[in-house]
Amino acid sequence: MPDTIDKNTFSELQEAAGAEFVTELVDTFLEEAPGMLAELRGAMDAQQADKFRRAAHSLKSNCHTFGVTRLGAMARELEANGLESGAGALDALEAHYAEAASDLKELSRGE
Amino acid sequence: MANEAGAAASRARMATGPGAGARLLVADDNKVNRLLMTRSLELLGHKVATAENGRVALEMLRSATYDLVLLDMEMPELDGFGVLEQMAADNQLRSLPVIVTSSLEGVADIVRCIELGADDYLHKPVNPVLLKARINSSLEKKRLRDQQQELIKRFATSEVADDLQESGFALGGRRVRATVMFSDIRGFTALVESQSPEETIELLNTYYTLMFDAITGQGGVVNQMIGDGLMAIFGAPQALTDSPLAAVRAALDMVEMIDLFNVERVGMDKEPIRIGIGIASGEVVAGYTGTQQRATYTCIGDTVNLAARLEAHTKEVQRGILLDGDTQAALGDKVPLDALGKVMFKGKSVAVPVYAVKAQAQR
Numbered sequence: 001m002p003d004t005i006d007k008n009t010f011s012e013l014q015e016a017a018g019a020e021f022v023t024e025l026v027d028t029f030l031e032e033a034p035g036m037l038a039e040l041r042g043a044m045d046a047q048q049a050d051k052f053r054r055a056a057h058s059l060k061s062n063c064h065t066f067g068v069t070r071l072g073a074m075a076r077e078l079e080a081n082g083l084e085s086g087a088g089a090l091d092a093l094e095a096h097y098a099e100a101a102s103d104l105k106e107l108s109r110g111e
Numbered sequence: 112m113a114n115e116a117g118a119a120a121s122r123a124r125m126a127t128g129p130g131a132g133a134r135l136l137v138a139d140d141n142k143v144n145r146l147l148m149t150r151s152l153e154l155l156g157h158k159v160a161t162a163e164n165g166r167v168a169l170e171m172l173r174s175a176t177y178d179l180v181l182l183d184m185e186m187p188e189l190d191g192f193g194v195l196e197q198m199a200a201d202n203q204l205r206s207l208p209v210i211v212t213s214s215l216e217g218v219a220d221i222v223r224c225i226e227l228g229a230d231d232y233l234h235k236p237v238n239p240v241l242l243k244a245r246i247n248s249s250l251e252k253k254r255l256r257d258q259q260q261e262l263i264k265r266f267a268t269s270e271v272a273d274d275l276q277e278s279g280f281a282l283g284g285r286r287v288r289a290t291v292m293f294s295d296i297r298g299f300t301a302l303v304e305s306q307s308p309e310e311t312i313e314l315l316n317t318y319y320t321l322m323f324d325a326i327t328g329q330g331g332v333v334n335q336m337i338g339d340g341l342m343a344i345f346g347a348p349q350a351l352t353d354s355p356l357a358a359v360r361a362a363l364d365m366v367e368m369i370d371l372f373n374v375e376r377v378g379m380d381k382e383p384i385r386i387g388i389g390i391a392s393g394e395v396v397a398g399y400t401g402t403q404q405r406a407t408y409t410c411i412g413d414t415v416n417l418a419a420r421l422e423a424h425t426k427e428v429q430r431g432i433l434l435d436g437d438t439q440a441a442l443g444d445k446v447p448l449d450a451l452g453k454v455m456f457k458g459k460s461v462a463v464p465v466y467a468v469k470a471q472a473q474r
Contacts, residue, residue: 009236016239017150025150029143057185061214062143065236080216 004096004103009067019110026108029062030101037094040078044090049083063100071100133250134176137161138168138194139183139212144235148181148212155243165189169197172204179249182229184213184220195227206256208249212237284398284411289347290358290390290438291415292331293422294322294365295340297385305382315339318384321372325364329357334408342418344410347397355392355441359468362388362432363446389421391435420456421465430467439466 014022036059043052056079063072074093078085135157139145142163149159160177162168166189172180180198184191191211198204211224214235221232230249233241296302296318303311319336326333326343330351335342345361346354365386373383393414414437421433428451439448447469453462 013236017147017154021150025143025146028146032142054185054187057214058141061141061235064214065143065147 004068004070004100005107006067006069007107009064009069010107013066023108026066026104029066030105033059033062033097033101037097040090040093044083044085044087047083053079053082066104068100068104071096133157133178133246135159135179135181135246136168136171136177137181138163138165138186138191139181140164140186141183144183144212148237151237151239151242152181152246154239155246157246165191165194168194172198172207173201177207178253179246180207180209182209182211184211184215184224192223192227195224195229199228206253206260208253210245210249284396286394287347287397288354288393289395289397289410289414290345290354290392291395291410291418292326292343292345292358292362292388292390293340293419294343294362294386294388295338295422297387297426299339299384302382302384314384317372321368322365325368326361328364329361330354331357331361332408334410340422342415344395344397344408347395347410348408353441355390355438356445358390358392359432359434359438359442359446362390363468366431386431387422387425388432389418389423389425390432390438391415391418391421392437392441393417393435416458417456417463420459424454424456424465428465428467431470432468434466434468436464436466439464 010022017025036055039055040052040059043049043055056075060072060075060079063069063075071093074089074096078089078093081089135152137145137148137152137159139148139161140163145161145163149161152159160171160175162171164186168180168182169189171177180194182191182194189197191213195209198207198209205228208230209228210231210233211221211229212233212235213220215221224232230252231245233245302314306314318339319341322341323333329345330349331343331345332348333341333343343358343361345351345358351357365388369384369386376383391414393412395410395412395414397408397410399408414435417435421435425431425433430449430451433451434442434448442448448466449469451465451467454465455462
């Protein structure tokens with residue numbers, strides 16, 4: 001596993017909530033996340049600062065829950081800088097999402 | 112698999128807490144957060160309902176009863192700050208504990224949550240052990256608060272209970288203008304000797320129920336009951352627009368209730384009872400006295416002594432309700448009175464005027 005996910009955080013979550021439940025929770029996240037990315041993109045295009053910040057905040061919060069560190073850090077930057085982040089930062093996050101999502105899915109299925 | 116079994120065992124241990132079985136509301140717009148929080152709380156043995164934004168959360172809080180709210184801050188439609196503000200402005204929701212769960216950055220927003228009345232703050236992702244500890248502590252605090260309010264209501268009106276909640280049970284005193292009333296049953300000792308103990312207790316319970324109704328009905332507070340006697344305060348801790356008049360009206364209600372009660376007693380071949388009431392107005396020192404473990408609202412001062420003397424004096428002059436000069440002056444001609452002249456009471460350096468409420472005012 002590359003540096004996309006902090007395995008300690010992930011296994012602590014499994015310990016606390018149950019591995020089976022966490023698998024379902026990851027599936028829910030993977031269903032919800034594309035919506036959050038679309039919301040980020042839409043809010044940037046429409047220059048809606050509040051909506052942008054909230055979507056970044058939501059994504060960050062979920063990344064921290066699963067230990068998806070790099071994506072989480074990128075979302076946190078977007079939340080902090082808001083619309084000032086620029087299209088480049090959003091592009092980078094979108095590009096990294098696919099990798100993080102696939103690693104997370106793999107991890108939740110027990111490799 | 113051994114790891115899974117260990118996790119299951121540790122989850123089972125977590126389900127047995129002192130506050131297990133509480134009804135909790137989770138408000139969070141993020142589905143993953145909502146599901147995870149629900150799961151964590153259910154593993155602790157609680158029943159959980161969820162809301163996806165602040166507006167829905169408030170609707171749910173107003174239509175059902177919950178023991179605790181777990182509140183996210185960043186939400187569409189109405190955010191967590193808005194929920195806290197509206198809860199603080201709502202008498203029914205003000206004392207409901209709220210734990211803020213958020214990944215807010217910086218201390219300022221956390222401080223704002225606490226200032227708006229949140230009990231506690233948990234940073235997301237929430238640590239399960241911390242979650243359990245904070246929830247148990249909030250539920251325990253709520254249990255104690257509910258218990259305290261229940262106790263207060265036994266000797267005070269709900270207005271006083273609210274005042275106590277707001278003042279935070281400060282055991283400090285203050286000088287206030289108030290009207291003090293003493294009342295007892297005439298010839299009670301002889302009555303006790305002529306009837307069974309059970310009858311005496313039953314009589315006292317009926318008597319206190321009637322007197323409480325009359326006094327609290329006029330905005331007064333019963334703060335002492337000794338044997339057949341009671342002391343009540345009007346105008347403190349809650350200000351009344353006209354506390355002398357409220358006290359005299361309560362006295363008239365008390366006499367009327369006793370008259371009705373006597374009709375019942377005579378019908379049962381029992382002796383009617385009579386009460387004497389003394390009322391005085393003026394400055395008193397009022398406050399919660401006692402210790403942190405046991406406190407009562409009370410008044411101290413000359414006005415209190417005078418009301419007690421007037422009550423005792425009802426025996427001498429064979430009148431039901433006696434007032435002091437300050438109460439008489441405040442009443443004007445709202446209630447017909449007889450001036451009984453000045454009386455020198457024990458412990459007083461000068462004679463004071465005494466007034467009796469006319470029998471016709473007592474209906």
